[in-house]
Amino acid sequence: MKATIHNALALTLMLALASVARAGTLxxxxxxxxxxxxxxxxxxxxxxxxxxxxxxxxxxxxxxATAAAVLGDPKAIKAVTSTGKTRFTLLNAGEGDVLWRxxxxxxxxxxxxxxxxxxxNYYDGQGFMVPKALGVSSAxxxxxxxxxxxxxxxxxLNLADYFHSNGMKYEAVTIETNDEARQxxxxxxxxxxxxxxSGLAATRSTFTNPDDHVVLPEIISKEPLGPATRHGDDQxxxxxxxxxxxxxTAEEKGVTSANVDEMRSSSKDPEVLRLLGAEGNQGAELGLxxxxxxxxxxxxxxxxxxxxxxxxxxxxIGLARGLNALWTDGGLQYSxxxx
Amino acid sequence: MAAVPIEDRGLLARLWGNQETRSVIVQIxxxxxxxALLALVLRNVAINLEAIGKEFSFDFLTAPAAYDITFSPFxxxxxxxxxxxxxxxxxxxxxxxxxCGIAAASVLGVTMGILRLSRxxxxxxxxxxxxxxxxxxxxxxxILLVHGIVVTTLPPxxxxxxxxxxxxxxxxxxxxxxxxxxxxxxxxxxxxxxxxVAALAFRRWAKRVQVETGKIYSVFWICTAIIGGATAVAFxxxxxxxxxxxxxxxxFNFQGGLALRPEFLALWLALSxxxxxxxxxxxxxxxLAVSHGQTEAAYALGLRPNRNLQLVVLPQALRIIVPPxxxxxxxxxxxxxxxxAIGYMDIVATIGGISLMQTGKEMETMLIVLGVYLVFSLLIxxxxxxxxxxxxxxxx
Numbered sequence: 001m002k003a004t005i006h007n008a009l010a011l012t013l014m015l016a017l018a019s020v021a022r023a024g025t026l027x028x029x030x031x032x033x034x035x036x037x038x039x040x041x042x043x044x045x046x047x048x049x050x051x052x053x054x055x056x057x058x059x060x061x062x063x064x065a066t067a068a069a070v071l072g073d074p075k076a077i078k079a080v081t082s083t084g085k086t087r088f089t090l091l092n093a094g095e096g097d098v099l100w101r102x103x104x105x106x107x108x109x110x111x112x113x114x115x116x117x118x119x120x121n122y123y124d125g126q127g128f129m130v131p132k133a134l135g136v137s138s139a140x141x142x143x144x145x146x147x148x149x150x151x152x153x154x155x156x157l158n159l160a161d162y163f164h165s166n167g168m169k170y171e172a173v174t175i176e177t178n179d180e181a182r183q184x185x186x187x188x189x190x191x192x193x194x195x196x197x198s199g200l201a202a203t204r205s206t207f208t209n210p211d212d213h214v215v216l217p218e219i220i221s222k223e224p225l226g227p228a229t230r231h232g233d234d235q236x237x238x239x240x241x242x243x244x245x246x247x248x249t250a251e252e253k254g255v256t257s258a259n260v261d262e263m264r265s266s267s268k269d270p271e272v273l274r275l276l277g278a279e280g281n282q283g284a285e286l287g288l289x290x291x292x293x294x295x296x297x298x299x300x301x302x303x304x305x306x307x308x309x310x311x312x313x314x315x316x317i318g319l320a321r322g323l324n325a326l327w328t329d330g331g332l333q334y335s336x337x338x339x
Numbered sequence: 340m341a342a343v344p345i346e347d348r349g350l351l352a353r354l355w356g357n358q359e360t361r362s363v364i365v366q367i368x369x370x371x372x373x374x375a376l377l378a379l380v381l382r383n384v385a386i387n388l389e390a391i392g393k394e395f396s397f398d399f400l401t402a403p404a405a406y407d408i409t410f411s412p413f414x415x416x417x418x419x420x421x422x423x424x425x426x427x428x429x430x431x432x433x434x435x436x437x438x439c440g441i442a443a444a445s446v447l448g449v450t451m452g453i454l455r456l457s458r459x460x461x462x463x464x465x466x467x468x469x470x471x472x473x474x475x476x477x478x479x480x481x482i483l484l485v486h487g488i489v490v491t492t493l494p495p496x497x498x499x500x501x502x503x504x505x506x507x508x509x510x511x512x513x514x515x516x517x518x519x520x521x522x523x524x525x526x527x528x529x530x531x532x533x534x535x536v537a538a539l540a541f542r543r544w545a546k547r548v549q550v551e552t553g554k555i556y557s558v559f560w561i562c563t564a565i566i567g568g569a570t571a572v573a574f575x576x577x578x579x580x581x582x583x584x585x586x587x588x589x590x591f592n593f594q595g596g597l598a599l600r601p602e603f604l605a606l607w608l609a610l611s612x613x614x615x616x617x618x619x620x621x622x623x624x625x626x627l628a629v630s631h632g633q634t635e636a637a638y639a640l641g642l643r644p645n646r647n648l649q650l651v652v653l654p655q656a657l658r659i660i661v662p663p664x665x666x667x668x669x670x671x672x673x674x675x676x677x678x679x680a681i682g683y684m685d686i687v688a689t690i691g692g693i694s695l696m697q698t699g700k701e702m703e704t705m706l707i708v709l710g711v712y713l714v715f716s717l718l719i720x721x722x723x724x725x726x727x728x729x730x731x732x733x734x735x
Contacts, residue, residue, distance in 0.1 A: 084696065085692055085693075085695070085696045088696075088699060089701050092391050108697065108698070108699075109699070112698060112699050113698075113699030114391045114392045114393055114699065134591075142591075143590060144589060144590040144591050144592050144594065145590070145591040145592070146511060146591065146592060151679075151682075151688070151692055151693055151696070152692065152693060152695075152696035152697075153696075156406050156693065157405045157406055157418075157697065159407070160405060160406050160407045160418035161405070161418070163407075164417070164418055164419075170407075170409075171409045171511075171592060172406075172407045172408070172409045173409075173602075173682055174682040174684065174688065174693075175682055176679065176680070176682075184490065187490045187491045187510065188490070188495045188510055189490045189510060189511070189601065191591050230391055231390075231391050231392050232390055232391060232392070
C-alpha cells in the first residue's frame with residue numbers, strides 16, 4: 001500500500017494533533033448523531049460492504065446494536081475500516097468510538113496498548129487451511145512450508161511459537177489484508193493460510209471451489225474475540241459491555257426481534273422486564289433511554305439471531321455455534337445477570 | 340493629505356518602514372510561529388499519551404520480538420530475538436534493496452538514456468514508449484504488477500522450471516547454486532586483491548606514459564587480463580577450492596542454494612526500472628546539453644566517436660547529470676518503503692509494522708523509522724555531493 005507509511009505517519013500525527021481525548025464519548029456520539037465503529041477492511045460474514053456501500057456482518061451487527069442502544073437508530077453508524085496494523089491506533093486517536101473487529105483479547109493489548117475489552121462476542125482459535133491436493137492431514141506435517149499470514153495479528157505470534165516449539169521451519173509470507181492473503185494463497189505463493197478458524201471458514205466460502213481446500217484439525221491457540229474501547233471513559237465502557245450482555249441475556253431468556261414487543265408487555269420474568277426497560281431504571285443509570293436494550297433486540301436481534309443470520313450453519317460461512325453456544329447449551333456464552 | 344514625515348511616526352512604524360529591520364521582524368515572527376506550533380504538537384502528544392495512560396519509552400526494544408522474519412540474509416534471526424534485532428534486520432533489508440536498486444537503476448538508466456539518442460528509429464521509439472508508459476504509472480502498481488506476474492504465471496515448486504538441474508524458477512522465487520568456499524579459497528581471494536592493485540598501478544603508469552609520450556595502451560583489456568588471468572591461475576593451481584550448494588526440492592519448497600524470493604525480486608526490479616526511466620531522461624538531457632561544437636572539435640582533432648563520448652562529452656554531461664541523479668537515488672530509497680504492499684520485510688514492515696502493532700508504541704517506532712530514512716538519505720546525499728565535487732569543472 002502506498003498508503004501504508006503515509007497511514008502510519010498520519011496516525012502518528014493524529015495522536016499529535018487530535019484534540020485532547022476527553023471522557024465524554026457518549027455525549028460526543030449523541031451530539032454527532034453517528035457512531036464510529038472500527039471494523040476490518042472486509043471479512044465475509046463478519047464485516048463487509050454490499051454493492052450499495054452498506055455494511056453487513058457479525059461484527060457490524062454488534063456495532064449496529066451499540067448504535068441502537070445509544071442513538072436509537074441501528075443505521076446511524078460509520079464504518080472506520082482498519083487493517084490489523086492500524087486498528088488500535090485509530091481507536092486510540094479517537095477516529096473510532098468503539099472497535100468491533102474480530103480482535104483477540106490479550107494481556108499486552110489490554111495492558112500495553114491501553115485498551116478496555118468488554119467480553120467475548122466470538123470464541124475462536126487459530127487454524128490452518130491447505131489445498132486438498134497437497135495431501136496434508138495434520139499441521140505437524142507442515143515443516144518447510146510457505147505460510148501466508150496477516151501482519152499485525154496474534155496469529156503471527158502464535159505461528160512463530162507453534163513452529164518453534166515443534167522444531168519446524170517455515171517461510172512466512174506476510175500480507176496486510178485478508179483479501180491479499182486470499183489472492184496469494186490461491187496463486188500458490190504459499191501452501192498454507194493461517195488465521196482464526198472463523199476467518200478461514202469465511203475466506204473459504206468465497207473460493208470458487210471451497211471443497212478443494214481443507215481446514216486442518218489442529219487449533220493452535222485461544223482467540224477470544226471481543227469489542228474494545230479506549231482507556232479513561234468508564235461510562236462508555238459500561239455501555240459497550242452491557243450491549244453485548246443484553247444480546248446474550250435476550251437469547252437466554254428467549255427474547256427475539258419477533259417477540260420483543262409481546263415480551264415487554266406481557267412477560268412475567270422481572271429480569272426480562274428490567275432488560276427491556278418496562279421496570280426499574282437501568283437505562284438511566286447507563287446514561288441511556290429506558291428502551292435501549294429493547295431497541296437492540298427489536299432492530300438487530302439477540303445473540304443467536306445475529307450469529308445465525310451472518311455466520312451460522314445456513315449461511316455460506318456455515319459455522320456451528322460450538323463454543324459460542326449459550327452456557328445452558330454447553331457453550332461459553334454467559335452473561336452476568338441484569339439485576 | 341500630505342504624508343506624515345517618517346521621523347514623526349511611532350517607533351514600531353519606523354522600524355517597519357526600514358527594509359532591513361522589517362525583514363528581521365518577519366523572520367523572528369516566523370520562527371516564533373514555527374516554534375509555537377511545534378510546542379503545541381509536543382504538548383498535545385504528551386497530554387494525549389497521558390490521557391490514554393501510555394508512557395514514552397524505548398524499553399520495548401530489548402523485549403523478544405516473538406515474530407518470524409523469513410527474509411534475513413545478513414543476520415541469523417529467530418523469533419526469540421529482540422525488537423532491536425528485528426529492526427536491524429529490517430534496516431539491512433531496506434539497505435539491500437536500496438543498494439541493489441540504485442546499482443541496477445544506474446546501469447539501466449544510462450543505457451536507456453543513450454539508446455534514446457540512437458539514430459535507429461525503432462530503438463529510439465521502443466525506448467521512448469517504454470519510458471513514457473513506466474514513468475506515468477505509479478510505482479506501487481509496477482511493484483504489484485511484477486509480483487503478480489512472478490506469483491501467478493510461474494509454476495509452483497513441484498513443477499518448477501528446471502535449468503539444467505542446478506537452478507530452478509518457480510513462483511516461490513529463483514533458486515541458484517550458492518558457492519561454498521573451501522580451504523585455499525582465501526589465497527585465491529588474496530591473489531585477486533593483489534591483481535586489482537596491480538591493475539590500478541598499471542593504469543596510473545599507462546596514463547603517465549600517455550601524457551609524456553602520447554602512446555596509448557588499451558588499459559581496459561590489459562587490466563581485465565591481469566585480474567582475470569592471475570585469479571584463474573591461482574584458482575586452478577590450488578585445485579579449484581570451490582564447490583556449489585545446489586538447491587533441491589524437499590517437501591514443500593526448495594532448500595539450500597541461493598534464493599531470490601518473489602517479494603525481493605518484485606521490489607528490486609520494479610524500483611529499478613521505474614527509477615531508471617527518470618535517470619534515462621536525465622542522462623539524455625545531460626548529453627544533449629553538451630554543445631555540439633565540442634563533438635565537432637573533438638572530431639576535428641581526429642578522436643573516434645567512442646573516445647569523443649568518453650573524453651569530451653561524458654565528463655561535461657556528468658556535471659549536469661549528477662545533481663538531479665541524487666534526488667532519483669533518494670526517491671528510490673524512500674520508495675522502497677512500499678515493500679509492505681507485497682510483504683518484503685523492510686524497516687517499515689518490521690519495526691514500523693509488526694513491532695508497532697505488537698507493542699502499541701506508535702510514536703517510538705515511527706520515530707525510529709523516520710530516523711533511519713533520514714540517515715540513509717543524508718548519507719546518500721553526502722556521498723553524491725562528494726562525488727559531484729570531484730567531477731566538477733576544475734578552474735585553473
